[in-house]
Amino acid sequence: MMSLWLLAACPRPEPTVSLQADPAALLGRARAEAVPGPVYAPFSASVTTRDNKFNASGTLLVVAPDRFRLELKGPIGPPQLVVACDGEDLRAYVAPKHLFVEAGADEGLATVLGVDGLDAAVLATSLLLGRVPFMGVEPALVASPPGLSWTRPDGASVSVVFDAATAHLAAARAVDAAGVLLLDATWEAGAFPEALDVQLPSLSTAASVKFGQWQAASPVDAAFVLVKPEGAEVRGIGDGP
Numbered sequence: 001m002m003s004l005w006l007l008a009a010c011p012r013p014e015p016t017v018s019l020q021a022d023p024a025a026l027l028g029r030a031r032a033e034a035v036p037g038p039v040y041a042p043f044s045a046s047v048t049t050r051d052n053k054f055n056a057s058g059t060l061l062v063v064a065p066d067r068f069r070l071e072l073k074g075p076i077g078p079p080q081l082v083v084a085c086d087g088e089d090l091r092a093y094v095a096p097k098h099l100f101v102e103a104g105a106d107e108g109l110a111t112v113l114g115v116d117g118l119d120a121a122v123l124a125t126s127l128l129l130g131r132v133p134f135m136g137v138e139p140a141l142v143a144s145p146p147g148l149s150w151t152r153p154d155g156a157s158v159s160v161v162f163d164a165a166t167a168h169l170a171a172a173r174a175v176d177a178a179g180v181l182l183l184d185a186t187w188e189a190g191a192f193p194e195a196l197d198v199q200l201p202s203l204s205t206a207a208s209v210k211f212g213q214w215q216a217a218s219p220v221d222a223a224f225v226l227v228k229p230e231g232a233e234v235r236g237i238g239d240g241p
Contacts, residue, residue: 021164023146027139029167030132038063038219039129039192042212045072048205056080061217062128066105066121067224085109086224087121090237093226100232108237112202113174113183115158127185130168130193132160147171155179163189 040061047056058072058079066087071079083092090108092101103111109120118136126133132148135158139148147161154177161171166189174183181201188195192214199206228234 021146021162023141023143023148023162026146026162026164026167027132027141027148030162033131033167035064036129036192038217039214040217040219041192041214043209044212045207045209047072047207060128060211061219061223062125063217063219063224064125064129066119066125068125068128069219069223082226084224084226085121085124086221089225090121091226093229093232098229098232100226100228100234101237102228102234103237111237112200115174127169127172128193130187130189130196132162132167132169133158145170152177158183163187166190168193 038061040059042057042059044055044057047054054074056072056074058070061069066085068083068085070081070083072081073079078095080095081092082095083090085091085105088105090103090105093099094101102108105121106119109124110116110118113120113123115123115135119134123133123135135150137150139150141147142149142159142161145161146164147159149157149159151157156175156177158174159172160169162168163170168189169185169187170189171186172183173181173185175181181199183198183200185196185198187193192211194211196209196211197207198209
């Protein structure tokens, strides 16, 4: 696996949920909500990598159902990390390492999220927006805390917890067939996420993100396509070290 990151067990607050909420009603509200238009937001983040732990800022642009662009900057200078998904392909450029990473969007994101056989670009976009994802099959309802779970025959599972006020996501967790953690995330929910704490062990990554004001966007298609810089090393997501 690409060894760009080091997992950090960042302490985080528990999501605020109502244990008495009806998960069936919350699921109905989530499914009835209109798909949001293109949006973007600035953010600040605490990120831990293999090399160090640092504070950064950036911008997240999301266009449902399956496109997004993330730019992460250090204290000064241009973006140090750019990730773009156009629904078909996932590409990233790590400026300090002059490293260009590319993969098919579903293949690459499935590697990160452990969701083989699904439209992983759509799933990732839903998670970035704090919306309940579509997993291809009906979920089991979980009463307390109110949420949903999907379990494959091999034992791999994804579970989410609702924010009762918005019917958006308060938490999500995914494990593989061996019980190995793939995703652990909590959201501070609003009309759009106000904060996100996430761990992605498949990339050995952890981040705590605070979003600024979300605003409507009018991006061009080129915003979701990265071009390999001249001379950059090229790797796939599963390549290492």
